Amino acid sequence: SPQCNLAGTWVNDLGSKMVIGTTNEDGQFSGSYLTAVSAATDAAIRESPLHGRQHHTNRRAQPTFGMTVIWSFSDSTTVFVGQCFVDEKGEETLETTWLLREEVATHADDWKANRIQLLTNLR
Numbered sequence: 120s121p122q123c124n125l126a127g128t129w130v131n132d133l134g135s136k137m138v139i140g141t142t143n144e145d146g147q148f149s150g151s152y153l154t155a156v157s158a159a160t161d162a163a164i165r166e167s168p169l170h171g172r173q174h175h176t177n178r179r180a181q182p183t184f185g186m187t188v189i190w191s192f193s194d195s196t197t198v199f200v201g202q203c204f205v206d207e208k209g210e211e212t213l214e215t216t217w218l219l220r221e222e223v224a225t226h227a228d229d230w231k232a233n234r235i236q237l238l239t240n241l242r
């Protein structure tokens with residue numbers, strides 16, 4: 120069965136673009152994320168670094184993974200957890216759930232620090 124490899128370029132329905140390099144023998148990968156959208160009203164959107172880890176495709180055909188994006192233009196961080204799917208034509212799709220936390224001024228403001236989005240398709 121064709122292995123589902125995270126390396127390459129991915130786009131999602133928001134128009135964001137993610138570029139991932141080769142995965143090493145531990146399943147670690149890195150790349151960059153150019154989001155098409157942001158809730159940080161004042162900042163100009165810039166490419167942001169990402170680092171993640173997947174189950175290795177030499178053991179799993181459709182591996183799960185996790186990855187972190189440290190936004191370069193906003194005091195916030197997004198973590199994605201997802202799985203890579205391959206259809207009968209070899210088309211690959213990443214289904215992910217993400218959680219975004221923005222830095223807030225005080226602990227009392229912690230209630231508004233999280234944003235969560237269930238399932239978005241990154242391809």
Ligand SMILES: O=C(CCCC[C@@H]1SC[C@@H]2NC(=O)N[C@@H]21)NCCc1cc([N+](=O)[O-])ccc1O
Nearest residue numbers: 135154156157158159190193194195197217221
């Ligand atoms: O926007 C970001 C970073 C980009 C997140 C893009 C997401 S990641 C999942 C989804 N998929 C995708 O492609 N793009 C989106 N941080 C805003 C934090 C923030 C919010 C407020 N506020 O809400 O008031 C104020 C000041 C702030 O710094």
